[in-house]
Amino acid sequence: GEDVEQSLFLSVREGDSSVINCTYTDSSSTYLYWYKQEPGAGLQLLTYIFSNMDMKQDQRLTVLLNKKDKHLSLRIADTQTGDSAIYFCAESPLSGGYNKLIFGAGTRLAVHP
Amino acid sequence: DAGVTQSPTHLIKTRGQQVTLRCSPKSGHDTVSWYQQALGQGPQFIFQYYEEEERQRGNFPDRFSGHQFPNYSSELNVNALLLGDSALYLCASNIRGLGYGYTFGSGTRLTVV
Numbered sequence: 001g002e003d004v005e006q007s008l009f010l011s012v013r014e015g016d017s018s019v020i021n022c023t024y025t026d027s028s029s030t031y032l033y034w035y036k037q038e039p040g041a042g043l044q045l046l047t048y049i050f051s052n053m054d055m056k057q058d059q060r061l062t063v064l065l066n067k068k069d070k071h072l073s074l075r076i077a078d079t080q081t082g083d084s085a086i087y088f089c090a091e092s093p094l095s096g097g098y099n100k101l102i103f104g105a106g107t108r109l110a111v112h113p
Numbered sequence: 114d115a116g117v118t119q120s121p122t123h124l125i126k127t128r129g130q131q132v133t134l135r136c137s138p139k140s141g142h143d144t145v146s147w148y149q150q151a152l153g154q155g156p157q158f159i160f161q162y163y164e165e166e167e168r169q170r171g172n173f174p175d176r177f178s179g180h181q182f183p184n185y186s187s188e189l190n191v192n193a194l195l196l197g198d199s200a201l202y203l204c205a206s207n208i209r210g211l212g213y214g215y216t217f218g219s220g221t222r223l224t225v226v
Binding site: 035042100 | 146153154155156157158161163168169171201203205207209210213215216217218219220
């Protein structure tokens with residue numbers, strides 16, 4: 001089946017690291033994604049990881065992938081108030097040569113001083 | 114280079130009416146997907162178009178239909194609107210077969226009263 005699960009809420013202090021976790025179910029997903037959504041806005045692609053990679057680092061963002069356990073995490077270093085948003089994990093199951101995105105319910109990140 | 118553009122940005126309709134939402138994909142992209150995001154939830158896949166044909170469909174009733182034009186732009190039509198159709202409708206485009214290049218528009222906020 002296709003299902004993505006995330007914890008719903010995370011609160012961190014400014015300057016600390018944030019870690020958002022996600023589990024997915026479809027092993028055919030070639031890529032896994034992290035999107036950010038600010039209030040009233042669309043989806044902004046933060047980063048993605050190819051399914052044969054274990055880790056990807058992009059400035060303050062680190063993505064870890066455990067393919068065996070179908071577990072994905074996003075670490076944000078030196079979290080700032082501007083990072084407050086909802087973060088969505090997504091898998092991309094392949095069917096007949098076409099990908100679609102399956103999203104989790106989103107993790108609301110609150111950054112406080 | 115314009116990304117994905119959607120119109121209108123906001124729309125208010127009455128129960129039972131019909132609505133058409135429009136999307137222009139990012140330049141160079143040939144595949145368009147539509148997602149529904151209800152308040153407080155992750156986006157849900159509605160359907161995907163490539164070469165003017167529907168290629169994949171999510172768990173949405175036949176009241177939801179779409180079209181893709183030769184210039185790759187797309188329309189989402191919803192008939193017999195229900196209060197529960199109130200949501201943010203997101204359009205995404207990508208190049209078929211490339212799972213990492215999804216780009217989302219800012220969405221159309223539909224309110225059904």
